[in-house]
Amino acid sequence: MQxxxxxxxxxxxxxFAIVAWILYSPTIQAKTxxxxxxxxxxxxxxxxxxxKKLQPYFQYGLKELLDKGVVYTNAYHPHAIPETTTGxxxxxxxxxxxxxxxxxxxxINEDYQIENYDEDNDPGTAVFKNGSLIMPGKSSKKTMTxxxxxxxVLSSTPHxxxxxxxxxxxxxxxxxxxxxxxxxxxxxxxxxxxTSSKAYFDQLPLWLKNFNKKHKFTDMKSFSWELQYSxxxxxxxxxxxxxxxxxxxxxxxxxxxxxxxxxKDPKPxxxxxxxxxxSDKLLKLAKECLMQHTKNGDTTIVMWVLxxxxxxxxxxxxxxxxxxxxxxxxxxxxxxxFMKYARYRVGAKKCLFVMTADHGIPSIPELAQKRGFxxxxxxxxxxxxxxxxxxxxxxxxxxxxxxxxxxxxxRLNKEELNALEPEKKATVINDIKTMLEQEPGxxxxxxxxxxxxxxxxxxxxxYCYKTQIYPGRIGDIICMPQPYCQITHYEKGTSxxxxxxxxxxxxxxxxxxxxxxxxxxTDKVYMTQxxxxxxxxxxxxxxxxxMTPILxxxxxx
Numbered sequence: 001m002q003x004x005x006x007x008x009x010x011x012x013x014x015x016f017a018i019v020a021w022i023l024y025s026p027t028i029q030a031k032t033x034x035x036x037x038x039x040x041x042x043x044x045x046x047x048x049x050x051x052k053k054l055q056p057y058f059q060y061g062l063k064e065l066l067d068k069g070v071v072y073t074n075a076y077h078p079h080a081i082p083e084t085t086t087g088x089x090x091x092x093x094x095x096x097x098x099x100x101x102x103x104x105x106x107x108i109n110e111d112y113q114i115e116n117y118d119e120d121n122d123p124g125t126a127v128f129k130n131g132s133l134i135m136p137g138k139s140s141k142k143t144m145t146x147x148x149x150x151x152x153v154l155s156s157t158p159h160x161x162x163x164x165x166x167x168x169x170x171x172x173x174x175x176x177x178x179x180x181x182x183x184x185x186x187x188x189x190x191x192x193x194x195t196s197s198k199a200y201f202d203q204l205p206l207w208l209k210n211f212n213k214k215h216k217f218t219d220m221k222s223f224s225w226e227l228q229y230s231x232x233x234x235x236x237x238x239x240x241x242x243x244x245x246x247x248x249x250x251x252x253x254x255x256x257x258x259x260x261x262x263x264k265d266p267k268p269x270x271x272x273x274x275x276x277x278x279s280d281k282l283l284k285l286a287k288e289c290l291m292q293h294t295k296n297g298d299t300t301i302v303m304w305v306l307x308x309x310x311x312x313x314x315x316x317x318x319x320x321x322x323x324x325x326x327x328x329x330x331x332x333x334x335x336x337x338f339m340k341y342a343r344y345r346v347g348a349k350k351c352l353f354v355m356t357a358d359h360g361i362p363s364i365p366e367l368a369q370k371r372g373f374x375x376x377x378x379x380x381x382x383x384x385x386x387x388x389x390x391x392x393x394x395x396x397x398x399x400x401x402x403x404x405x406x407x408x409x410x411r412l413n414k415e416e417l418n419a420l421e422p423e424k425k426a427t428v429i430n431d432i433k434t435m436l437e438q439e440p441g442x443x444x445x446x447x448x449x450x451x452x453x454x455x456x457x458x459x460x461x462x463y464c465y466k467t468q469i470y471p472g473r474i475g476d477i478i479c480m481p482q483p484y485c486q487i488t489h490y491e492k493g494t495s496x497x498x499x500x501x502x503x504x505x506x507x508x509x510x511x512x513x514x515x516x517x518x519x520x521x522t523d524k525v526y527m528t529q530x531x532x533x534x535x536x537x538x539x540x541x542x543x544x545x546x547m548t549p550i551l552x553x554x555x556x557x
Contacts, residue, residue, distance in 0.1 A: 034539060035352035035512055036300040037290070037342055041335055042091060044084060044173065044311035045496065046328070047360030048075070048505040050319050054328055057235035061336030062328075065355050069511030070553055074524040077359055077506060080464035080480070080499040081408055084311060085117045087358025087527075088176035092147040092304075094531030094546025096467040101144035105172060107473045108404045108411045115473075117142055118172040125199040130191040130218070138171055139199035140179045144470075145545045148531050149182030152302045155540040161299045167194075167286050168306035169273050173358070177304040185285070187278065189269040192217035192261075194285055207292045211285060217269075220261050223277050225254045228329035235329065239371070240320040246366040248316030248493035253323055274313040274323075276330035282307065283338045290345055305338070307331055318364040318494045349514045352537065356530070357506040364494045368484045376484035379441040380491070381405045388435050396420075396428050407497040408487055409475025410436075433477060441485035446478050461499040510554070512537075521553045 055066060065071075078096065079086055081104060089095070089102040097103045106116045118138045125137030149164035156162040164182035168174035171186040178184035178200065185208065188195045193212035196204060212218075229235050244250055253259060253271065261268050272278055286305050293299050310327050317323045335355075342351050362368065368376035385402045392401040398420070404411040412432075417425050429447060436445040444462070446454065448469060456463035465478055481487055483500050496503045506527065510516050516537070526548065533550040535542045 033349050033512075033515055035537070036350040037294075037346045038302045038352045038354070038534065038538065039286075039338070039342060040091070040177075040302070040304050040354040040356070042088065042173070042177075042304065042306045043328075043331060043355070043357045043507075044170075044306065044308045045314045045359060045361045046310055046357035046507060047319060047502055048073075048507050049360070049502060050324070050328065051507045053238075054235075054325060057229075057233075057329065058332045060333045061339050062332040062355070064336065064339070065353060065509045065511050066507075068513075068517055069353070069355075069509040070516050070519045070521065072508040072521050072523075072525050072551065074522055075356070075506055075508035075527060076524065077504045077527045078458075078464055078467065079359070079504060080461065080468050082359035082496050082499075082503050083407075084170070084308075084358055085172050085176050086468075088173045088306070089143065090527050091356065091358065091530055092149065092177040092179065093143070093145050093543050094148070094528050094548065095145055095543070096528065096545075097470055098467050099145055099545040101142060101470045101473065102176060103468055103470050103473045104406065106406070108406050108475065110414075110472055112403050112411055114406075116172075118175045120199070123198075125197050127197045128195045128201075128204045129188065130193070133198065137199065138175060138184075138197045140175045140184075143176065143179050146543045147177065147179040147182070148534055148543060149178055149302060149304075150180050151535065151541050151543055152538065153181040155538075159298065162302075163293060163299055164302040164304075165289055165293075166304040166306065167282060167289065168304075169278050169282055169308035169312070170306070173306040173308060174304075177306065182302070182304075185289075187269070187273060187282070189267045189273055192220060192269055207288060211288050215281060215284075220269075220272070222258050222260050223272055223275060224258045225256075225275050225277070225323075225326075227254060227326050228276075228333065236322060236325065238320065238325065240367055241322045241325065243320070243367060244317075246364045246492055247318065247321065248490070253313075254326060274309055274316070276309065276327055276334075278309045279307050279327075279331055280334055283334045286338055287341050290342060294345055314361050315495060316493050318367060319361050320363055320367060349512070352510070352512040352516065352534075354511075354530070354534070355507060355509045356527070359496045360501075360503045360506055361496050362484060362486075362494060362498075362500075362502040364492075365484060365486055373484045375441075375482060377441045377486075378491070379439060379481070379485060379487040381487055381489050384436075384439060384487075385410075388432055391435065392428060392432065395431070396424065398428055401428065401432065405487075405489070406475065407495070408479045408481060410477045410479070412476040414476075429477075436477070436479055441482050442479050442487065443482045444480040448474060448476055448478060451478055464499045510551075516554065519553050521551075523552050525551055 083104050085102045085105045089100045093100045109115045120137045120139040125139040126133040166174040166178035166184045168186045174184035174186040183200045365376045365378045392398045403413050433445040528548045529551045531546045
């Protein structure tokens, strides 16, 4: 009897030991702990080369993410013309422009009119402006597929509500990530304060109105820019950091001291939105949104925090500037403050943080020349169009054959061209392409038909142009610039409009304490893989056109 008792006792001990191991093993817990807050920080225009350069000086949120998360060192946007709307759609839909339709922030339609991605003249999408509604409205009706936000909201149950918020300093990134079922909120640079449209709210939420009142945006008269570190710190010891010769502003916003908010200006908050103060307000809004929607404990949230000020300032000063570098240092601290609050609010192991960017940025072309890239140049679009139009008029009698340019494509005058004999029309178009390819700084020019039929394959830069073709939203002749060259309307500053490393290589980190941690992955990955990965982690359906595999290193999560 005693022997039987001992055996039974031993079996019980082993049984309860196994149960305890299952319940309390960190590995098993980690695999079953789905996040209830998924925060995606998108640092607009944050190239991988910029984070790599500044990483030794990070002390807060970016440091923690890069030190403790799953870090992808070779993450790329598969775009030939990587703009903000295109990049945010890639992040939110997991699709290419040929599927989601957002080829650029705006495009020249077939009637030669500029068409903004987010504008919608339907009265049901009117924008809330300073407490009232005015036209035009804003919505995601030009997004031609669904998104992570849509699928997350659709996965709600009667006992667990799923919500998606997109908080931004600019409208079109918010709308590109909220799409149909999320809630898009952005800053109104005309009136001041955060706003939305009837596409997302029947009326502006009380908590948002109260936030605007608390921060007194409508009473703001000025602001100042203080450096994150001491001006003499090693963190600012970089070449050309105070070179303003080719900047969009011929002065330093940092060194100017107080900057006025001029109510007579059509966009009085423009410079405020370029400053670290703007991202500070945005992240405070994110805290408020989180607090308001986690009161009852039955809501889980996808929150896009779209830090647009880095892009807004970067176009003017370039990535080598004091303003851009200090903005990143401020974001490092501001992101940490939000992460700390999020952990307090929902619990550390229930928070999944993602940090990435919608595209990169090159140096200002003239500064690139000073750094030794002798082929770098700025190709001014308007004189180039005048030269080609003049030549075609003189040679063939065709008036204004190029009607418009939007990076990096040209719209041709179809009325003039269609009046020609087919052979002459083909000759004119071929001559236009030849003149473009002879222009220093332009590598290749295609008609849209040639590009669509070209046998480029994934992995080739030229293939990225093929995937950016969407009917009615892309031009008649598409150009590929040479490395470090820009075809632009602007005589100063910089932009992102090429398929090269500096424009497409971005940081990517996923971090969920206790679950998604501590790896550096050097495999080349594409940003279309982020949405399938997040859908896998959360346990929801992918958007319809998200076709790529999940990111490596996440499969067993």
